[in-house]
Amino acid sequence: MMPVIRFGVSLEKELLEALDGFVEENLFVNRSQAIRHLISNGLAESKWQCNNEVAGSLTMIYHHHRRGLVAQLTRLQHERNNLILSSVHLHLDRGQCMELLAVRGRAAELTALADKLRSVKGVRYARLTMARLAGGEHHDET
Ligand code: NI
Numbered sequence: 001m002m003p004v005i006r007f008g009v010s011l012e013k014e015l016l017e018a019l020d021g022f023v024e025e026n027l028f029v030n031r032s033q034a035i036r037h038l039i040s041n042g043l044a045e046s047k048w049q050c051n052n053e054v055a056g057s058l059t060m061i062y063h064h065h066r067r068g069l070v071a072q073l074t075r076l077q078h079e080r081n082n083l084i085l086s087s088v089h090l091h092l093d094r095g096q097c098m099e100l101l102a103v104r105g106r107a108a109e110l111t112a113l114a115d116k117l118r119s120v121k122g123v124r125y126a127r128l129t130m131a132r133l134a135g136g137e138h139h140d141e142t
Pocket residue numbers: 064089090091092096097098
């Protein structure tokens with residue numbers, strides 16, 4: 001078993017309350033377990049995998065009324081169309097849209113695309129999930 005190291009963490013009160021809420025909602029036994037979960041999930045999708053070929057999904061929620069937003073999202077997606085396999089647009093209510101993009105490419109490129117889309121004013125949420133692709137062309141078992 002890996003040795004466990006204790007260390008101190010300083011957090012704003014608000015963030016600590018949010019962490020406690022997260023612990024409770026997800027039925028973690030304590031803060032340490034929740035923090036372990038958050039760190040390993042975060043790192044799995046970060047710079048560690050920058051050069052790896054990955055496939056994943058990008059979920060966005062935005063207010064389509066916002067001036068210029070739709071045009072900007074469309075332009076960004078056309079610029080990186082080599083990374084986008086498919087997209088689905090759902091009209092959630094009168095003002096909000098959800099867009100799901102199936103993506104594939106280098107992790108760093110996908111992360112950059114997600115960061116750009118997230119930074120568009122009016123985008124409330126943009127989350128990228130990625131899974132590393134295993135080597136080999138086929139997955140036949142023969
Ligand atoms: Ni819509």
